[in-house]
Amino acid sequence: xxxxxxxxYDGTNYCGWQLQNGQDSIxxxxxxxxxxxxxxxxxxxxxxRTDAGVHARGQVATLRPPRPFDAxxxxxxLNATLxxxxxxxxxxxxxxxxxxxxxARLRVxxxxxxxxxxxxxxxxxxxxxxxxxxxxxxxxxxxxEFIGEHDFAAFRSLGTEVKSTVRRVDVSQWRRExxxxxxxxxxxxxxxxQVRTMVGAMIEAGRHKLTxxxxxxxxxxxxxxxAPAAVPPSGLFLVEVRY
Amino acid sequence: xxxxxxxxYDGTNYCGWQLQNGQDSIxxxxxxxxxxxxxxxxxxxxxxRTDAGVHARGQVATLRPPRPFDAxxxxxxLNATLxxxxxxxxxxxxxxxxxxxxxARLRVxxxxxxxxxxxxxxxxxxxxxxxxxxxxxxxxxxxxEFIGEHDFAAFRSLGTEVKSTVRRVDVSQWRRExxxxxxxxxxxxxxxxQVRTMVGAMIEAGRHKLTxxxxxxxxxxxxxxxAPAAVPPSGLFLVEVRY
Numbered sequence: 001x002x003x004x005x006x007x008x009y010d011g012t013n014y015c016g017w018q019l020q021n022g023q024d025s026i027x028x029x030x031x032x033x034x035x036x037x038x039x040x041x042x043x044x045x046x047x048x049r050t051d052a053g054v055h056a057r058g059q060v061a062t063l064r065p066p067r068p069f070d071a072x073x074x075x076x077x078l079n080a081t082l083x084x085x086x087x088x089x090x091x092x093x094x095x096x097x098x099x100x101x102x103x104a105r106l107r108v109x110x111x112x113x114x115x116x117x118x119x120x121x122x123x124x125x126x127x128x129x130x131x132x133x134x135x136x137x138x139x140x141x142x143x144x145e146f147i148g149e150h151d152f153a154a155f156r157s158l159g160t161e162v163k164s165t166v167r168r169v170d171v172s173q174w175r176r177e178x179x180x181x182x183x184x185x186x187x188x189x190x191x192x193x194q195v196r197t198m199v200g201a202m203i204e205a206g207r208h209k210l211t212x213x214x215x216x217x218x219x220x221x222x223x224x225x226x227a228p229a230a231v232p233p234s235g236l237f238l239v240e241v242r243y
Numbered sequence: 244x245x246x247x248x249x250x251x252y253d254g255t256n257y258c259g260w261q262l263q264n265g266q267d268s269i270x271x272x273x274x275x276x277x278x279x280x281x282x283x284x285x286x287x288x289x290x291x292r293t294d295a296g297v298h299a300r301g302q303v304a305t306l307r308p309p310r311p312f313d314a315x316x317x318x319x320x321l322n323a324t325l326x327x328x329x330x331x332x333x334x335x336x337x338x339x340x341x342x343x344x345x346x347a348r349l350r351v352x353x354x355x356x357x358x359x360x361x362x363x364x365x366x367x368x369x370x371x372x373x374x375x376x377x378x379x380x381x382x383x384x385x386x387x388e389f390i391g392e393h394d395f396a397a398f399r400s401l402g403t404e405v406k407s408t409v410r411r412v413d414v415s416q417w418r419r420e421x422x423x424x425x426x427x428x429x430x431x432x433x434x435x436x437q438v439r440t441m442v443g444a445m446i447e448a449g450r451h452k453l454t455x456x457x458x459x460x461x462x463x464x465x466x467x468x469x470a471p472a473a474v475p476p477s478g479l480f481l482v483e484v485r486y
Contacts, residue, residue, distance in 0.1 A: 009364050084367050119330055121253045121298075121330045122298075124327050
């Protein structure tokens with residue numbers, strides 16, 4: 001028997017999804033709650049890791065309960081046990097063959113930028129503050145450069161080994177709601193730090209320090225040394241994983 | 244010389260606006276920052292007190308600086324000194340006669356209800372979770388009962404002395420954005436716990452446990468003993484004070 005959980009978490013207080021010795025991770029908290037419920041160790045497998053400070057509105061993780069257990073009941077038991085910043089949105093039984101990472105067709109991330117001159121008492125955990133006025137049209141022109149299948153080597157994290165750095169981007173778009181600019185990207189997969197480095201490049205375009213064509217040239221160069229630094233994790237949300 | 248500040252704060256970690264012996268208040272934090280800046284004690288006067296856990300998007304407070312000081316410069320100095328959950332949105336010089344409490348024409352509050360079955364990793368500080376499905380039309384029918392000039396004695400906090408419990412309500416309306424229901428009220432002034440007790444009554448109507456007419460009858464009764472308990476402070480925001 002396998003159960004699939006859909007998870008929401010505020011990543012601010014955690015070292016990221018993955019277990020790390022001596023640090024507080026989302027995975028460790030949920031596995032500890034599962035161990036309380038089942039009185040036995042239970043291992044979680046996620047659709048993807050999220051880094052320290054990164055949030056999720058729809059992370060997916062699976063487990064094999066040590067004894068038969070109703071998925072809805074497990075959702076309720078976990079929400080009664082987990083800390084306030086980790087929530088199970090949904091629990092459902094899935095086929096034993098289901099693999100949350102391999103079977104994912106599309107992953108959706110959003111990055112939130114608070115574009116105003118003064119810091120915010122409410123958004124400091126959930127957005128990156130950019131004081132310079134950003135131009136939405138230019139941001140979207142730059143975002144267009146990423147649509148389609150590309151080698152994203154220029155936007156990968158240094159020191160990470162991956163088989164291929166080619167990914168397909170279906171949606172890459174900015175929207176404005178009041179003082180908040182939100183970037184949405186839907187892609188087959190992501191390299192580590194990819195979204196945050198792409199956002200860094202697009203924000204340079206939004207500030208008119210790069211042109212959208214420069215962002216396209218950066219992508220085409222496949223040269224990590226030319227890309228801007230990754231922007232802070234606080235603005236990044238794993239929104240959805242589609243199967 | 245008098246300076247008017249417009250303030251935003253997350254009230255979660257504070258005992259409220261007002262100084263209280265041995266407790267951490269918004270006023271104490273800003274006065275401590277002012278004392279650092281001016282190397283002299285400075286007293287703040289607010290448009291109104293907010294209770295423990297209540298937030299503000301537009302609280303107004305005034306001070307008389309011990310020496311001439313540019314209001315924009317003071318805003319920047321305070322934002323560099325204050326903790327992350329208290330922000331000065333605006334600073335402006337005002338006439339010496341200006342009184343932030345007495346001169347206020349209208350105060351605007353909003354109350355946020357998260358209406359879903361599962362708790363939220365992001366909204367637990369900023370909304371009250373109501374799991375029962377709420378009916379927006381019924382909430383608005385109940386909200387209509389408060390429009391106009393009324394004696395709000397039924398919705399006052401027990402043990403508070405005030406000269407008059409009559410207030411005029413200009414706007415009283417609910418709106419839905421996704422899973423969030425937000426109540427907005429604009430009135431000449433408010434009694435302590437008034438908004439939270441009114442919201443408690445309207446939510447009973449939204450659950451169909453009271454009718455909108457029952458809420459009107461409760462208001463007309465002026466009997467505090469008949470009103471529901473105040474709802475939690477986490478959902479309440481002082482949005483604006485108009486002069």
